[in-house]
Amino acid sequence: MKKYVLFLLFSFCTVAQNSNELGSLLKREQQKNNWTNYNTIIQEIKDLMLKNSIYEVKKDTIITCSNYLNSEYYQALKGICTEMEALRSNLINGLDYNKDKKIIAHIQDVFNADNQFLNQLYLKRNKYLKVSIDRIQSPDAVDALPKEVCERYSENGELLYPTHQNCKDKGLTNLEEKNCFENFIRTQFSNVLSEYISDLYLEETLNLSVMITFIIDKEGKLDFVNFSRSTGSLHYDLMVYKAFQSIQRNTFFCPARKDNKSVSIYYNLPVKMLIPGS
Structure with a gap:
């Protein structure tokens, strides 16, 4: 634990030193203000992460939180990282590519170190x-289907998996309907992520995989749990999280059924992203 804390302190000092050096190169007042605001937001992100990374050391090192608090964490990260990206754009756009090449290169180095x-x-x-x-939060803005659309009956303790209107009433077996639903939700993710990916510019093709864990509650609404497998990148995990939120807000599912009662159920959804380079 001591090594970890020393590493954090050393990293903070290194980034701060680079920031001070770069701040002295900026001439216009607006540039200096943008740089000050950027460093403030970076510090806020660091504080947020450290606040949510408290260790309890028993047999193993574990960070514990509820699904509700984890959702709050990602929601806060999404907002503050969006603000960070806007400040980065302001910094670069406020410089002249021909006259300020050295400063722009220095800024990019700091951005990479912060990343x-x-x-x-x-x-x-x-x-x-x-x-x-801890508790299951239902999204506020969902156009819920009428109850009769989702009326399904299970026999002898059979579990009916969640489904969607696109897969229901097609004469499918329970397994076929389950596969149809999983394909449907993968397609939903793919469609939303494609919109985000289309705005990205990469020099090399990027192949990413991620596993997102969520709950479909007994009302057919989605609730985020965690990333059981990360892409390995905060930036791309947040992209997947935003896609999840879009589906959460705009799509209603028929809940799982057992013993003729609606029940909440876990889902682990693997998602793959292939982002072509230029």
């Missing part, structure tokens, strides 16, 4: 994270 450090903090938390189910 590396934030990613280390993020992945450290994921490595030791254990999420418990």
Whole structure:
């Protein structure tokens, strides 16, 4: 634990030193303000991560939180990282590519160093994270299907998996309907992620895989649990999280059924992203 704390302190000092050096190169007042705001937001992200990475050392090192608190963590990360990206754009756009090449290169070096450090903090938390189910939050804005659309009957303790109107009433077996539903939700993720990916510019093709764990509650609504397998990148995990939220807000599912009662059920959904390079 001592080594970990010393590493954090050393990293903070290194980044701060680079930031001070770069701040002295910026001439215009707006540039200096943008740089100050950027460093403030980076510090806020670090504080947020450290606040949510408290260790309890018993037999093993474990970070524990509920699904509700983990959702709050990702929601906060999403908002503050969006603000960080906007400040980065302002910094670069406020410089002249021809006259300020040295400064732009220096800024990019600082951005890369910050990305590396934030990613280390993020992945450290994921490595030791254990999420418990505290309560299930239902999204506010869902166009719910009428109850009769989702009326299904199970016999002899049979579990009917969640489904969607696209897969229901097609004469499918329970297994076929389960496969249809899983293909449907993968397609939903693929469609939303494609919109985000289309805005990315990469020099090399990137092949990423991730596993997202969530619950479909007894009302047919989605609730985020955690990333049981990360992409290895805060940036791309947040992209998947935003896609999840989009589906959560705009899609209603028929809940799982057991003994003719609606029940909540876990899902582990593997997602693969192939992002072509230029």
